[in-house]
Amino acid sequence: LSSYPSYIDLLPSIQTCNITNLPENYFLKYYLYHALTWPQLSFVAVVRPRNGYKQGSGNGLSGVGAAGDVSGQYPKVVGYVLAKMEEEPTDGKQHGHITSLSVMRTHRRLGIAERLMRMSRKELISRVRMHGEANGYTERAMAESHRAHFVSLHVRMSNVAALRLYRDTLGFEVEKVESGYYADGEDAYAMHLNLQNMW
Numbered sequence: 001l002s003s004y005p006s007y008i009d010l011l012p013s014i015q016t017c018n019i020t021n022l023p024e025n026y027f028l029k030y031y032l033y034h035a036l037t038w039p040q041l042s043f044v045a046v047v048r049p050r051n052g053y054k055q056g057s058g059n060g061l062s063g064v065g066a067a068g069d070v071s072g073q074y075p076k077v078v079g080y081v082l083a084k085m086e087e088e089p090t091d092g093k094q095h096g097h098i099t100s101l102s103v104m105r106t107h108r109r110l111g112i113a114e115r116l117m118r119m120s121r122k123e124l125i126s127r128v129r130m131h132g133e134a135n136g137y138t139e140r141a142m143a144e145s146h147r148a149h150f151v152s153l154h155v156r157m158s159n160v161a162a163l164r165l166y167r168d169t170l171g172f173e174v175e176k177v178e179s180g181y182y183a184d185g186e187d188a189y190a191m192h193l194n195l196q197n198m199w
C-alpha cells in the first residue's frame, strides 16, 4: 500500500478525533509508541481526500473503510481504535488492552466502532508479532508468547453508548468497578473479553 499515507501523516487527524470525542487525551508520542510497538493492533477509519492520497512510506495503521469525500491531501480520520499489549501483566497472562476508541459524531451508528474493535480483536486472537521480528523460530516463539488471553478496557459508568457496544454487541463482561478512575472522579467499569475460547 505504498500510495497510502503513513501513520505519521495520520497522527494529527487521529489526535483531533480523540480530542473531539473524549476528555482522555494523549501526547503524540504515545500514539507513536503504540504504532511502533504493536503495529498490528490499532486501526483507523478514514474518509478519502478528493484528489487521492499523498505518497507515504508505509503505515502503522490500516484504513478500515471509506465514506464521503473531503478536500485536502490526507484522509480525515473519523474513527480509531488504539490498542496495545499489557506490558507487565500482574497475573502473568499476556493480554491486550484498548487504550482508546472513538468515532466522530458525523459517522456514528454506522458500525464503525464495532468493526474497528473486531479488527483489533482478530489480531489479538491470531498472534501478535513484535515489530521487526524476522521469520523463523524466533518469530514463532514470539507469536506464541504474545497471543492474548483476553482483552481489557476501562469505560465510564455513565457512557451508555460505549457500554452497549462493549457488553451487548461485543460480549465484554464487567470485571470490577474502579472507584475514581477518571481525572474528574468518575468511576470506571473495568471490562474483559475472554479470547482463549476464540484461539
Ligand code: ACO
Pocket (backbone or CB within 6 Å): 021, 022, 098, 099, 100, 101, 102, 103, 104, 107, 108, 109, 110, 111, 112, 113, 114, 115, 153, 154, 155, 156, 159, 160, 161, 162, 164, 165, 166, 168, 169
Ligand atoms: N446508544 C446506544 N447504543 C449504542 C450507541 C448509542 N448512542 N452507539 C452505539 N451503540 C451500540 C449499539 O448496540 C450498536 O449497534 P446497533 O447500531 O446495531 O444498535 C453498537 O453499539 C455498534 O455501534 P457502532 O455504530 O459500531 O458504534 P459507533 O461507531 O457509533 O461508535 C462509540 C460508538 C465509539 C461509543 C461512539 O459513540 C463514540 O465515539 N463515543 C464517544 C467516545 C467514547 O465514548 N469512546 C469510548 C470510550 S471507552 C474507551 O475508549 C476504552
